[in-house]
Structures are given as C-alpha cells and as structure tokens.
Amino acid sequence: MSVLEQINSEDAIALEDTHGAHNYHPLPVVLNRGEGVYVWDVEGKKYYDFLSAYSAVNQGHCHPKIVGAMTEQARTLTLTSRAFYNDRLGQFEKYATETFHFDKLLPMNTGAEAVETALKICRKWAYEKKGIPENQAQIVVCTNNFHGRTTTIISFSNDPIARKNFGPYTEGFLKIEYDNLNALEEAxxxxxxVAGFLVEPIQGEAGVFVPSEGYLKSAKDLCEKHNVLxxxxxxxxxIARTGRLLATCGNCSCPDKHCSGTPEVKPDILIxxxxxxxxxxxxxxxxxxDPIMGVIRPGNHGSTFGGNPIAAAVGMAALAVVKDEKLAQNAFELGELFRQEMNHFISTCNxxxxxxxxxxxxxxxxxDTEDSSTAWDICMALKENGLLAKPTHGNIIRFAPPLVMTRGQLLDCIRIITDTLRQFEK
Structure with missing residues (x-):
C-alpha cells in the first residue's frame, strides 16, 4: 500500500490501534481535510469543529494567510538551529513583544516546553534576584491544573491517570485550591x-472553570506583596479565545466595553x-x-527547533490574523450569544x-455522574449530527469552535447541540 493511499475510517482507526501507542482515546472519526470552522472525514462527511484542536486552531483550519506564510518560508529556509541567526526570528520577537507589551521572548515549540521554560526562568530568578537559597525555591500551583504531561509537570498534577507509575516526581511545588485567595495568601x-505562582486564568482541561471576579487581580497583588512572580x-x-487577546486582560485587543469592570492583570511571565x-x-x-528574562544566558536553555524560520513566519501571520480579523471581538460577542442560548435551553430541560x-x-x-457514559454518548450523537466535541472529566462537554465562526454558523451549531441534547432527555 502506498503511504499516500486513501483508506476508509475503519482501516485508519485499525492502523493506529495496531501500530500506535494507546495514549489517547479519540472520538471515532477520521479527518483528512479542514477549512475555516469545518472538517471533513475520509468518507467526505462535513462537520463543525467545536474543539479547535484544544484551541490551537483559533484562526480556523488552514487559514490561507498562515498557510501561505508557512509554505513561502518552507521554500526558502526551514531550520538553522540557534547556532546561527536567521532573518525571521528577530522580526517575530519584535512583533510578539510589542503585541503583548513585554521586553523579551524566548521561543519554544510546544506548550509543555514553554511551561518547563517558565519554571526554569522563575527558579533562576529566585536564586539570582530574590536571594532564595539554591535548590530551595518553591512554586505554588493549583489543584486540578493542566500544564502538560512532562515528568516535572505531572509531579504537581493531582490527576491519577497522568501521575500513576511515572515517579519519582520532581519536588519544589506547593499545591493550593484554585480560586482560593486565602489559600494563596497562606502559602x-x-x-x-516561594518564587512564583503558576496559574491558568481559566482551567480548561478541568472543565472550563472560570475563577471568581477579581481573583486574578487579587492573586497578582499578593504576588507583588511577597515578591513572587x-x-x-x-x-x-x-490569543483571543476568551474574548480578549489574553484571558488575563493584560492588554486586550477588544473594545473597552468588553472589559468594563474587569481589572487588568499583567503577568510577570506569560506562557x-x-x-x-x-x-x-x-x-x-x-x-x-528584562529583569526576569535577563537571568537566562547562553547555554542555560534552548531547543534545536525553537525559533526556527518557519515558526517565526507562522507566528507573525497567526497574530496578524487575530488582529486584522478582530477575532477577540468576535469571540466575545459569539460567546455571549452561546451562553445566552444555552441558558435558555437549560431552563427547559433537566x-x-x-x-x-x-x-x-x-x-x-x-x-449525571463522572463515571457515566452519558457525555461520551452525547458527543457520539453530535458527531452523527455533524458537530465534533469531546467530553472531559466524565460529565462535562467542552465547546471551543474556531474564532472565525459567524453568527449564522453559531446559531446552526446551537441548533445541532440542543436538538441532540433533547434526544437524551428522560
């Protein structure tokens, strides 16, 4: 069989099951094409994507400006490593630091790598700037967090599936309850x-837990009081997912009215x-x-692929699309509509x-209970009805479509979701 030969869904799933590690439990749909808010399976069925690759595809599938930047750069220069300069990285660093209002950027590849990088920067700052004795720095984290699955990161996870039989674990972390200022103050x-406080502005993987109004601002104030990052x-x-350029609202790109009453919080370290x-x-x-990033010197940290020319070109294009197409504003407005319509539906069902x-x-x-199959069964029914979503923590279904979605498309998706849910009414 040619490596490029088209196969059906059943065969594709069987190939992964036989030859791939079983570290995921995907919904049984095999995708081979995407455009905007839509994806198609190998049989040609069209779906709304309501997960967006866990919010990686905010700008929509195969956005022509982003794909264009990637392919143009790929034809010119793909990788130099950081042994040499390339002509794209500095431009990307300037564009991103000006967008988010920071002095410096350290490029990596994956989210977990970026979290590990932030932890290293925080610890080095603690020893060289704050004066904490070497190897004694503590970083405060929250229960039910999700920051990745490296050995260090799972060391401060309380998810037994992510942790069990992967020890020994990395020390140096204090776990407190999320959205609990008293617990943070006590720690x-x-x-x-304590060198730093690592927190998700909204706990996505835990089930989209939104903290209390003012929590992030008060947490930042406590960190400043105790000289903690x-x-x-x-x-x-x-990148606009929550209706602002950043959920911490450090420098939001949407109109001021969208942030009315929400305090501005600028992180010391942004991932x-x-x-x-x-x-x-x-x-x-x-x-x-600079006072924080300045602790990183040659040889302290790096990545062969981090900051490569393709990544830099793609990063600039991706940020430009968010700005040019006003995706933060669109996410804000459509999010309000989605919750309004879903609350109306909830008032009519159990x-x-x-x-x-x-x-x-x-x-x-x-x-239903967390160990039930109801949420999974609903997602399977949504798939049959042309919409892809995935449950988390048993009885929670996360909805995160691409931010290029239109009002008409969202209303169509709400119809699919509510019609499907009614099929499960007892």
Missing part, C-alpha cells in the same frame, strides 16, 4: 522560599502556545521583561445543569 505568608499559563486561553501558530506548526513562547465559560471557551455540565 505565601508561611513559605519564605505571577506566571500565567495562557497556552489554551490566550503562550497552540493558537500562536493557528494550528499550522508547533510554536510556543515565554515572555517576560439534562444539562449549567453552562460556563468566557468568549468561545465554554462547557456544559451533564446531569
């Missing part, structure tokens, strides 16, 4: 060697990934100002108990 007051993991929430490339290529980055989220990062809670 900072009682541990003099506020580290925002915006790999999933960043980006996923939609930083529009899903076209692995691109991630850590941003910080199957769904709640919808929560910001912008176009939302989730519904199914009225």
């Amino acid at each position: 900072l007051e009682n541990n003099k060697n 506020f580290i925002a993991d915006e790999v999933q929430t960043g 980006l990934g996923k939609a930083l490339s529009g899903g076209a290529y692995p691109v991630s980055a850590v941003l910080a100002n 199957l769904v108990t709640k919808v929560r989220g910001k912008g176009l990062l939302n989730a519904i809670l199914i009225n």
Whole structure:
C-alpha cells in the first residue's frame, strides 16, 4: 500500500490501534481535510469543529494567510538551529513583544516546553534576584491544573491517570485550591522560599472553570506583596479565545466595553502556545521583561527547533490574523450569544445543569455522574449530527469552535447541540 493511499475510517482507526501507542482515546472519526470552522472525514462527511484542536486552531483550519506564510518560508529556509541567526526570528520577537507589551521572548515549540521554560526562568530568578537559597525555591500551583504531561509537570498534577507509575516526581511545588485567595495568601505568608505562582486564568482541561471576579487581580497583588512572580499559563486561553487577546486582560485587543469592570492583570511571565501558530506548526513562547528574562544566558536553555524560520513566519501571520480579523471581538460577542442560548435551553430541560465559560471557551455540565457514559454518548450523537466535541472529566462537554465562526454558523451549531441534547432527555 502506498503511504499516500486513501483508506476508509475503519482501516485508519485499525492502523493506529495496531501500530500506535494507546495514549489517547479519540472520538471515532477520521479527518483528512479542514477549512475555516469545518472538517471533513475520509468518507467526505462535513462537520463543525467545536474543539479547535484544544484551541490551537483559533484562526480556523488552514487559514490561507498562515498557510501561505508557512509554505513561502518552507521554500526558502526551514531550520538553522540557534547556532546561527536567521532573518525571521528577530522580526517575530519584535512583533510578539510589542503585541503583548513585554521586553523579551524566548521561543519554544510546544506548550509543555514553554511551561518547563517558565519554571526554569522563575527558579533562576529566585536564586539570582530574590536571594532564595539554591535548590530551595518553591512554586505554588493549583489543584486540578493542566500544564502538560512532562515528568516535572505531572509531579504537581493531582490527576491519577497522568501521575500513576511515572515517579519519582520532581519536588519544589506547593499545591493550593484554585480560586482560593486565602489559600494563596497562606502559602505565601508561611513559605519564605516561594518564587512564583503558576496559574491558568481559566482551567480548561478541568472543565472550563472560570475563577471568581477579581481573583486574578487579587492573586497578582499578593504576588507583588511577597515578591513572587505571577506566571500565567495562557497556552489554551490566550490569543483571543476568551474574548480578549489574553484571558488575563493584560492588554486586550477588544473594545473597552468588553472589559468594563474587569481589572487588568499583567503577568510577570506569560506562557503562550497552540493558537500562536493557528494550528499550522508547533510554536510556543515565554515572555517576560528584562529583569526576569535577563537571568537566562547562553547555554542555560534552548531547543534545536525553537525559533526556527518557519515558526517565526507562522507566528507573525497567526497574530496578524487575530488582529486584522478582530477575532477577540468576535469571540466575545459569539460567546455571549452561546451562553445566552444555552441558558435558555437549560431552563427547559433537566439534562444539562449549567453552562460556563468566557468568549468561545465554554462547557456544559451533564446531569449525571463522572463515571457515566452519558457525555461520551452525547458527543457520539453530535458527531452523527455533524458537530465534533469531546467530553472531559466524565460529565462535562467542552465547546471551543474556531474564532472565525459567524453568527449564522453559531446559531446552526446551537441548533445541532440542543436538538441532540433533547434526544437524551428522560
């Protein structure tokens, strides 16, 4: 069989099952084409994508400007390593740092790599700037977090599936309850060697948990009081997903009215990934100002592919699309519409108990236990009805379509979702 030969869904799934590691449990749909908010399976059936590759495809599948930047650069120069300069990286660093208002950017490839990078920067800052004794720095994290699956990151996860039989674990982390300022204050007051607080502005993988109003601002204030770095993991929430350029609202790109009453929070260290490339290529980055990023010197950290010319070209194009097409504003407006319509539906049924989220990062809670198959069965039915979504934590379904979606398309998706949910009403 030719490596490029077309195969049907059943055979494609069987090939992965036989020859691939079983580290994922995908919905049984085999995709081979995407455009905008749509994807097609190998049999030609068309679907709305309501996951966006976990918010990596905010700009829509195969956006022509992003793909164009990638292919044009691929024809010219793909990789130099950082042993030499290339003519794209500096332009990308300037564009991104000016967009997010930081002095410096450290480029990597994946979100997990960027988180690991931020942890290293924070610890080095702690020893060289704050004066914490070497190897004693602590970083505060939140329960139910998701920052990736490297050995260090799972060391501070409380997900037993991610952790079990992967030890010994990395030390140096204090876990507190998410959205609990008292717990954060206690951790900072009682541990003099705390270097940083790593937090997701919205806990996406945990089920789209949105913190209380003012939580992030108050947490940042506590960090400043104790000379602790506020580290925002915006790999999933960043790049316009929540109706702002950043969920921390550090420098939002949407009209002021969209942020009315929301305090501005600028992280000391910002972690980006996923939609930083529009899903076209692995691109991630850590941003910080000179007093923090200045602790990184030649030989301290790096990546062969980090900051390669294709990544730089793609990153600039992806950010330009977000700005030019006003995707933050669109995500804000469509997110308001989605939650309004879903709340109306919830008032008429018993199957769904709640919808929560910001912008176009939302989730519904199914009225069943976490160990039930109801949410999975609903997602299977949604697939049959032309919409792809995935459950998380058993009884939660996350909805995160590409931000290029139109109002008419969203209303059509809401119809599909509510019609499908009604099939499960008892």
